[in-house]
Amino acid sequence: MLEPSLYGIHKTNRKGNDLWGKNQFNSTFPASLACYMRDKDIKAVYLKVNEQLQVVAEEISIDDLFNTTAPNEEITFSFESKYQPYQKFAFDDIKGIDLVIKHGEEWCRPLEVKLTVVPDQTTYNEIEANWGAELVIRPASTSYCALGIAESCENDLREIRDIFEPVCYGIQHWDSKLEISSIQGNLITVLDIFQRRFCQKQKPFLMQPIWKTKGKSPLLADNAFDIFVWSDFALCRTFIDRSTSPQTEVNRFMRSSARLAKVLYDLSSTGKAHLEKIYSALTYGLQSDKEFALSGKITRHYMNSPRRVHPILPPKILTELILNGGEKKLSPERRFDQTIYYSTESLFNEL
Template identity: 45%
Template sequence: MFLIKIRSATTSYCALGMFDAVKDHSRHVREIFEEACSSIQMWDNDYEVTHKMPLLCNSINAFQREYYQHQKPLLMQTIWKTQGKSPMLADQAFDIVVWSDYAFSRLFIDGSNDGADRMSRPMRATARLARCLWELSRSGIIRVNDIYRQMAFGNQTDKEFSVNGLKWKRYVTSDRTTRPILPRTVVNEIIEDGYIQRLSPERRFDQTLHFTVQR
């Protein structure tokens, strides 16, 4: 099952979208996050933010329980299936999972409150989300790029985190993850004749298309 790699831009869109949907309730949102967030003196301090993680997670959980009916689609994850370990597409090959902003956020929040004493990528994403929601609830305006740059905690800033298939599949119970709904023949309806042959099969999906069409 495929690995999902998430960029920082996606989690920032998640935070901004969450707040936009409940901006008329800014005062209440601020009350939810005030205790956890106002106690943090230095958001770029690894030790301080790590040890405030339980409070930050509890605040986000409370926020989402209150406003889950305001969640919106955020991310489309494509699924493509091959014949076992071969590069050939399976007969039923393609499908898609649509993640809401709230559902997507659980991919990193649920792995952040495990008592770890070192900052992980999911913990960093959780702290950024809490800070964005808190600061937006206070003023309605934030410099999101500055927040993300400041809260790097020694990790690369372009990649937020990754989630392996065993983990994300716990949130998607449909059997369409193992038996996709669209047949492999839809490739011929999407990609014009001759274009697949032009692919350089360096990436796995390009390789699968390349070898399947040569069959």
Template identity: 40%
Template sequence: MRALEIKLTALPDEQTHSLPENKYGSEIVVRPDTIVYLALSIASTYQSERNTLLSIMGPVCSTIQDWENPKEVQSLILDMISIIDGILLDKLDKQKPLLLQPIWKTIGKSSVLDINCLDIFVWSDFAFTRLFIDASLSKSTYKITRLSRTVIWLIKMLFDFAKNGRFNPKQTIDKLTYNTRNDKAFALGGKSTHQYMVCSELVKPRLTKHIFKNIILGGGQNFLSPERRLDAVILSTSGLFEKERE
């Protein structure tokens, strides 16, 4: 038994709603806690092989004197990515589920559910690293972005685990900010996530909208209270932009 994070996402998102259906994608926003869970999951795989982990990470990570100095760590980001790849490739058969991503599909950008509207995707701990590692490689290495900072966070936590058998996630995330807020780790739009999720279930989710009558029972829909947003109210108020008659 293990805990799994659930991240509900809409399909399509702002980036992909105007594209053909087979190009739709969902935006995913990742919080720092998810990276902590990821580090814990990978660390558990190496629980009895910390020396192996240290031998992989030590040659690069032990050269860093000040992890809070962006100039010192920035030049090593590509090396850090290679380290993560090596750590994962050595244990591919040990990857574990990390995150459940249910999707709900609408007709284009509208607020109307598509007939086939519900499905779910499962990210393993190893697969999840592709989101920020691949995107880091495609971004400029001249500055530390949220994506490359996530690489640094993961490396620092795993290196501390390899040395000490534990790590302090709060200290890592609070101190290694590199002048960027740490309210979120990173976010990727549907154009980026599509390549990892593309399949027949993304184009045509397996559950239809009729399943809701078997999910929400006893008139429970009458207790739903959607968030009140000004943009939604403006959009749904008829005649708001009609010219007044003289």
């Protein structure tokens, strides 16, 4: 009897039940969806930064997303794994990222994976054209993002130092809210200069599959699934664009901008950065478990594609993605409010 499996995932560090757990399925299913779109020659939506620092929507093949033309059965999907080529840019252990793509001994692509629903809690009651998805970003996401940018610009570190040094050299205490808040405008300016100069070197970083429901209900819409891909530069725009805050404050977005500037400046100066120290010290009184969150009212302006509202794939593809009874391996959480909503409708109709 064939084991439950997911389309396209043959070589992986997750086997059996590890494909289907709550936290695991949120990354294994997106990988399978990407493999399916790849074999059907369906491109993903690619969000990238242009020279005007605007995030624009184009298309990207899954070959380019995976950074390999090898067939799915030859690719290794390593979940929650370290992308070893980036380790040389850090003094400390860079730890893992959601998904690492390898072909044999070739390191192809590290990817953050964010499976999100459309509409989210902030947009479901608006007209359908305004629906959006919430995106929650971890500190590990932005640190890997910075490492990827460093790799892309490895041969340009002297020029990068020239961009950042006029502002960063004079900073005495990077962990000081007062000092950083007083120069936040200057930090944003140099980040903008950097992105304009090197936007041609951006690359895919975050894979955001979306699943669309009928309004707030859990029922899938007729157009149910798609994949958006954020470049590393595009993801950075989400916090750089929102970094301005009152003169004495440093909000979460400005914190992310300061961390990015510090990492890039250190890398351009010494070739390596103390990532753990930077992320633990530069908190500015904010909780450190979450980098920042973007509601659907924000992400919809970046995910400016008709496919945000009209995903390209129907619900029936689930039968091609989840194989050999894999759906029976899923164990969704039971919530009391959900049980009341779906199980007692007849009781309330009798009143």
